[in-house]
Amino acid sequence: MIIQFEIALNPRKRGFHLITTEILGALPNLPRIGLLNLFIQHTSAGLTINENADPSVRIDFETIFNKLVPENDPDFIHVLEGKDDMPAHIKSSILNASITIPIENGKLALGTWQGIYLGEFRNHAGSRRLICTLYY
Amino acid sequence: MIIQFEIALNPRKRGFHLITTEILGALPNLPRIGLLNLFIQHTSAGLTINENADPSVRIDFETIFNKLVPENDPDFIHVLEGKDDMPAHIKSSILNASITIPIENGKLALGTWQGIYLGEFRNHAGSRRLICTLYY
Amino acid sequence: MIIQFEIALNPRKRGFHLITTEILGALPNLPRIGLLNLFIQHTSAGLTINENADPSVRIDFETIFNKLVPENDPDFIHVLEGKDDMPAHIKSSILNASITIPIENGKLALGTWQGIYLGEFRNHAGSRRLICTLYY
Numbered sequence: 001m002i003i004q005f006e007i008a009l010n011p012r013k014r015g016f017h018l019i020t021t022e023i024l025g026a027l028p029n030l031p032r033i034g035l036l037n038l039f040i041q042h043t044s045a046g047l048t049i050n051e052n053a054d055p056s057v058r059i060d061f062e063t064i065f066n067k068l069v070p071e072n073d074p075d076f077i078h079v080l081e082g083k084d085d086m087p088a089h090i091k092s093s094i095l096n097a098s099i100t101i102p103i104e105n106g107k108l109a110l111g112t113w114q115g116i117y118l119g120e121f122r123n124h125a126g127s128r129r130l131i132c133t134l135y136y
Numbered sequence: 137m138i139i140q141f142e143i144a145l146n147p148r149k150r151g152f153h154l155i156t157t158e159i160l161g162a163l164p165n166l167p168r169i170g171l172l173n174l175f176i177q178h179t180s181a182g183l184t185i186n187e188n189a190d191p192s193v194r195i196d197f198e199t200i201f202n203k204l205v206p207e208n209d210p211d212f213i214h215v216l217e218g219k220d221d222m223p224a225h226i227k228s229s230i231l232n233a234s235i236t237i238p239i240e241n242g243k244l245a246l247g248t249w250q251g252i253y254l255g256e257f258r259n260h261a262g263s264r265r266l267i268c269t270l271y272y
Numbered sequence: 273m274i275i276q277f278e279i280a281l282n283p284r285k286r287g288f289h290l291i292t293t294e295i296l297g298a299l300p301n302l303p304r305i306g307l308l309n310l311f312i313q314h315t316s317a318g319l320t321i322n323e324n325a326d327p328s329v330r331i332d333f334e335t336i337f338n339k340l341v342p343e344n345d346p347d348f349i350h351v352l353e354g355k356d357d358m359p360a361h362i363k364s365s366i367l368n369a370s371i372t373i374p375i376e377n378g379k380l381a382l383g384t385w386q387g388i389y390l391g392e393f394r395n396h397a398g399s400r401r402l403i404c405t406l407y408y
Contacts, residue, residue, distance in 0.1 A: 002272060004169045004240060033276045035309055035405055037171055039238050041247030043187045049369040051315045051361050056350040060358050061365070063347050068204065068340065075199050078192040086196050089187050093197070097185040097250070098236050100370050102311050102403040104276060109403045111313030114369070131238040131245050133171055135271065135407070136274060138408060140305045140376060173307055175374050177383030179323045204340065211335050214328040222332050225323050229333070233321040233386070234372050267374040267381045269307055271407070 003028065007130040012120045014084070016050075016058040016065075020115040024108070026132070034103040034136030041129045044088035044122045046095030052115030065091050065119070088121030095119045103136065139164065143266040148256045150220070152186075152194040152201075156251040160244070162268070170239040170272030177265045180224035180258045182231030188251030201227050201255070224257030231255045239272065275300065279402040284392050286356070288322075288330040288337075292387040296380070298404070306375040306408030313401045316360035316394045318367030324387030337363050337391070360393030367391045375408065 007026045009019060023038070030036075040047050051057040069087040078086045099116070102109040110116075118128065143162045145155060159174070166172075176183055187193040205223040214222045235252070238245040246252075254264065279298045281291060295310070302308075312319050323329040341359040350358045371388070374381040382388075390400065 002169050002171075004238065033274050033405075035274075035407065037236055037238065039236070039245065041245070041250060043185070043247070043249050048365040049315070050365050054350055057358065057361055060348050060350050061362065064341060064345070064362050067345075069200060073200070073203075075203075076196050078190055078196050086193065089193055090197065090200050093184040093186050093253075094230060094366060096232070096368070100236060100309055100311070100372060102276065102309065102405045104403060109311065109313070111315070111401070113315050114313060117365075129247070131240060133169075133238045135171065138305050138307075140374065173372055173374065175372070175381065177381070177386060179321070179383070179385050205336060209336070209339075211339075212332050214326055214332050222329065225329055226333065226336050229320040229322050229389075230366060232368070236372060265383070267376060269305075269374045271307065 001136050003134045005132050007132055009118060009128045009130060011126050012118060014120050014123050016061040017118045017120060018052060018115045019118045020052060023116055030103050030106050031136035032106050034134060035100055036103060037098060037100045037133045039098040039131045041131065043092055045128050046092040046097060046119040047099045048095045048117045049099060049114050050117050051113055053113060084123045091119060091121045137272050139270045141268050143268055145254060145264045145266060147261060147263050148254065150256050150259050152197040153254045153256060154188060154251045155254045156188065159252055166239050166242050167272035168242050170270060171236055172239060173234060173236045173269045175234040175267045177267065179228050181264050182228040182233060182255040183235045184231045184253045185235060185250050186253050187249055189249060220259045227255060227257045273408050275406045277404050279404055281390060281400045281402060283398050284390060286392050286395050288333040289390045289392060290324060290387045291390045292324060295388055302375050302378050303408035304378050306406060307372055308375060309370060309372045309405045311370040311403045313403065315364050317400050318364040318369060318391040319371045320367045320389045321371060321386050322389050323385055325385060356395045363391060363393045
């Protein structure tokens with residue numbers, strides 16, 4: 001069985017954001033066992049799983065990703081869409097366009113400290129669209 | 137239902153390459169809803185989803201990945217297979233061996249600006265083999 | 273068909289470790305065709321696919337990941353759980369919480385040189401729990 005639906009995430013400012021609650025609110029009743037694939041249809045944002053408790057973790061993520069891919073790199077040639085654009089593409093691929101999460105006992109089988117992150121890498125982005133595919 | 141087949145990608149020079157057309161050409165008729173998993177059977181190349189329009193994005197990807205994992209790092213100890221070899225392994229894991237793409241309305245549900253990238257990290261590589269698994 | 277089970281990995285010291293044999297030993301008889309999803313329920317460790325032969329590759333992985341995300345970064349604000357904690361979260365997302373591997377002819381379809389890696393990013397971690405989901 002496969003069920004598929006779209007989620008339009010609320011727009012968020014640049015940075016890393018916990019979206020677990022928003023995802024859970026959009027899911028139908030879950031099967032006992034299965035897998036959920038989330039796929040973001042954008043190339044300047046990404047998805048990952050990480051720490052769900054301390055907001056300072058998400059701030060440090062933004063700090064470190066900005067160091068890994070600095071905006072002012074003089075070697076960038078794709079610069080017409082703004083200083084944040086090319087770094088956003090790279091960060092999107094370092095993170096991921098897609099994550100797959102198991103479903104166990106009718107719930108997402110996230111560990112105690114795991115949440116779903118949106119990495120928003122543009123300075124002024126709108127809503128981000130996810131394709132959710134549930135198979136069981 | 138699961139269908140599985142292999143694709144031997146055309147050899148490409150070192151760098152990031154858009155392979156969407158080559159993948160689409162190898163796919164059978166797609167179901168209305170499903171998922172496609174692409175898995176590359178190599179440890180010095182990788183797959184990701186990113187911008188499909190401006191070739192300068194792929195050039196900047198190569199530039200930045202070479203800065204993230206410099207070839208001349210004196211701390212590398214795995215050096216017998218060439219200066220490009222150990223960085224290729226690291227880059228392969230920063231990118232990914234495998235991507236999962238949803239199928240919606242009988243098509244890959246890529247966003248408007250999304251394409252499938254091969255990251256080729258060796259200086260002189262041959263054809264790369266992908267295992268494609270389609271489930272629906 | 274979906275089968276799901278948990279694996280408690282043996283505790284390992286900080287670094288990159290080949291866990292292919294441990295995973296294979298925990299798997300049931302595999303179907304002819306399918307996919308295996310491995311999901312680690314922790315935010316300071318990760319999974320990837322990489323070179324399975326030369327142990328020096330895993331040492332270089334540890335070296336480079338420590339350079340990508342240095343422990344002594346004065347800009348970290350999430351520091352209460354130890355100097356290794358925040359870098360561990362970042363490394364976990366650079367690697368991955370989850371990998372999907374095709375099954376072909378009743379075996380994991382890993383390439384000749386591919387193995388499954390655990391990236392253990394804490395100095396003193398215990399057993400790590402994986403959710404394994406096999407669908408075919």
